[in-house]
Ligand code: ADP
């Protein structure tokens with residue numbers, strides 16, 4: 218069923234109703250999501266929490282148009298995306314969503330700049346323009362001068378910043394991050410969260426999955442899942458990651474400041 222047209226800025230960015238996702242495992246059905254309702258406005262930051270197996274990744278995959286619900290409606294930017302074909306879904310994903318993963322997912326034999334250019338490759342954009350946009354994205358995450366480094370020449374935090382630049386390069390309004398700080402020490406985690414908070418200040422919507430309460434504290438809303446249902450949904454005043462960074466003693470800062478050029 219197609220929802221009445223409120224496509225564009227008048228509609229909430231994300232509107233999910235009665236979302237269910239059931240996996241078939243041989244003779245068993247795994248009900249990973251059992252009826253999730255969620256409305257999300259533009260420019261917000263949300264942390265999705267819950268124990269392992271509660272449905273966080275399933276929810277993220279559906280929100281990110283990587284997967285589709287078994288049941289329920291999902292309006293993204295006012296457009297019904299619950300029943301699109303694979304290629305339509307890929308198209309929506311390309312325009313609307315940038316992804317950041319716990320393991321960075323960078324191509325190892327490829328420079329930072331080339332990694333960031335990757336999402337633009339099949340969009341008919343000239344190589345000169347791809348370079349330009351990728352450089353701008355790397356600037357936004359503070360990696361000027363690292364364009365030609367390969368991932369193994371960068372610290373974990375720098376690699377994650379390359380991944381954030383790659384998520385930004387297509388100018389998608391939504392950034393989705395699954396445990397983006399899961400492989401980082403605490404100072405580097407604050408740096409990454411400060412970048413993500415900066416994106417929210419610029420009007421992006423950031424959705425992150427985390428099981429760490431101190432990372433969720435940087436979001437303005439915390440949604441908790443249990444057994445495929447939202448059991449808690451709270452607004453909060455986010456902690457400032459920039460302030461958290463400033464509070465770290467310089468000695469510690471120097472010790473973990475990353476890899477020299
Ligand atoms: P979380 O990310 O919170 O750990 P998941 O969304 O990955 O939770 O999983 C929710 C439930 O769905 C779990 O019981 C998990 O085993 C099951 N599940 C997830 N993905 C699949 C799949 N592809 N096939 C079968 N079951 C799955």
Ligand code: MG
Nearest residue numbers: 270273274275
């Ligand atoms: Mg998961």
